[in-house]
Amino acid sequence: MSTRSSTGTSTSTTSWVAGATGSAHDVDNLPYAAATWPGSATPRLVTRIGDHAVDLAAAGAGTRWADLLAAPGLDPLLAAGPEAWAGVRGWLTDLLTDEQAARDVVLLPVDDLVLHLPFTVGDFVDFYASEHHATNVGRIFRPDGDALLPNWRHLPVGYHGRSGSVVVSGTPVRRPCGQRKAPDEPLPSYGPSARLDIEAELGFVVGRGVPLGERVPTSGFADHVFGVVGVNDWSARDVQAWEYVPLGPHLGKSFATTVAGWVTPLAALEPARVPLPGQDPAVLPYLTESADWGLDVEIEVELAGEVVSRPPYRLMYWSPAQMLAHLTVNGASLRPGDLFASGTVSGPERDQRGSLLELSWGGREPFTAGGRERTFLEDGDEVVLRYSAPGAFGRIALGEVRGTILPALP
Ligand code: CA
Numbered sequence: 001m002s003t004r005s006s007t008g009t010s011t012s013t014t015s016w017v018a019g020a021t022g023s024a025h026d027v028d029n030l031p032y033a034a035a036t037w038p039g040s041a042t043p044r045l046v047t048r049i050g051d052h053a054v055d056l057a058a059a060g061a062g063t064r065w066a067d068l069l070a071a072p073g074l075d076p077l078l079a080a081g082p083e084a085w086a087g088v089r090g091w092l093t094d095l096l097t098d099e100q101a102a103r104d105v106v107l108l109p110v111d112d113l114v115l116h117l118p119f120t121v122g123d124f125v126d127f128y129a130s131e132h133h134a135t136n137v138g139r140i141f142r143p144d145g146d147a148l149l150p151n152w153r154h155l156p157v158g159y160h161g162r163s164g165s166v167v168v169s170g171t172p173v174r175r176p177c178g179q180r181k182a183p184d185e186p187l188p189s190y191g192p193s194a195r196l197d198i199e200a201e202l203g204f205v206v207g208r209g210v211p212l213g214e215r216v217p218t219s220g221f222a223d224h225v226f227g228v229v230g231v232n233d234w235s236a237r238d239v240q241a242w243e244y245v246p247l248g249p250h251l252g253k254s255f256a257t258t259v260a261g262w263v264t265p266l267a268a269l270e271p272a273r274v275p276l277p278g279q280d281p282a283v284l285p286y287l288t289e290s291a292d293w294g295l296d297v298e299i300e301v302e303l304a305g306e307v308v309s310r311p312p313y314r315l316m317y318w319s320p321a322q323m324l325a326h327l328t329v330n331g332a333s334l335r336p337g338d339l340f341a342s343g344t345v346s347g348p349e350r351d352q353r354g355s356l357l358e359l360s361w362g363g364r365e366p367f368t369a370g371g372r373e374r375t376f377l378e379d380g381d382e383v384v385l386r387y388s389a390p391g392a393f394g395r396i397a398l399g400e401v402r403g404t405i406l407p408a409l410p
Pocket residue numbers: 126127199201233343344
């Protein structure tokens with residue numbers, strides 16, 4: 001294969017790891033996770049190549065990044081900044097394409113890994129950046145008003161979520177209880193949510209922070225964002241609909257947010273960068289993009305063993321660079337481990353909707369999954385979000401986001 005240019009000194013792009021070349025986990029991917037495996041006591045940082053993982057504490061001993069890679073998660077590497085991110089990625093690429101290194105690197109079967117939350121989640125902010133999703137929700141919740149509120153095309157609308165309930169893929173999600181009131185009921189009641197939902201999103205993991213009082217321009221996106229994770233922003237629609245006026249989502253969202261165990265470095269998504277579909281009216285100068293940060297990431301939503309939707313991230317109205325610029329334009333600080341998510345990804349077609357609220361049009365138009373008519377989540381349902389994107393040598397897979405619904409506490 002051709003000579004590699006920017007990521008390292010290796011002259012080969014072919015990995016010596018059997019099965020990696022041409023797979024969705026080739027050397028153009030190299031995501032990071034915090035994992036334990038049989039015989040390991042505490043989480044260690046790993047990368048994935050083919051169907052194997054590399055223990056980075058062991059492989060990185062003696063390198064200039066040894067301290068960063070010996071940590072139980074990504075926190076020190078996030079804080080180290082973009083020079084270190086590129087350095088580690090270049091070193092890893094060389095290691096996994098250099099035949100001479102093969103005898104020194106221990107490969108772990110990826111199926112033996114238990115993944116843990118890969119970084120300490122700081123602040124969590126969730127945006128609402130899909131025009132199709134926001135329009136659908138507006139039509140469902142406000143059938144007599146404008147689908148989009150007046151601010152929507154002028155700023156990326158968002159809210160602060162709860163970082164303490166961000167959990168890693170595979171963690172069961174207990175059906176929340178809360179206060180809800182249907183429009184035709186005179187008074188609210190308390191009990192298990194009857195309209196439990198998913199939101200298929202993409203999340204952005206902040207690496208290098210900025211002090212209070214400073215801003216990140218759209219051109220600073222790649223200096224401050226380390227990578228991406230799939231996100232399922234579980235939502236109790238009945239709780240949400242009653243509580244959200246006038247200050248926004250609260251307990252209807254804060255019971256659980258699931259993120260992928262694998263963090264895909266932004267560098268792996270370089271071939272997935274695309275222009276935004278178009279913004280009209282023109283945005284204010286601080287939101288003007290200096291480079292394309294639309295991302296051609298495709299998502300699959302699986303419910304009860306059946307793919308029910310394929311939301312296209314490339315159609316998102318606001319870019320993550322604009323989200324970050326907006327997030328900091330008031331001088332709010334950024335810290336390594338801060339997480340911001342895109343909001344539900346929905347496309348114009350019915351089978352591109354990223355929530356069951358939209359797929360069932362507020363519960364009024366059931367859809368089929370697992371051979372049955374469905375609206376909202378049932379106890380025992382398993383939801384899997386899968387993500388893929390163009391990589392340098394073919395399509396790459398991002399980490400999946402998996403969760404099963406447990407019954408509400410009595
Ligand atoms: Ca959301």
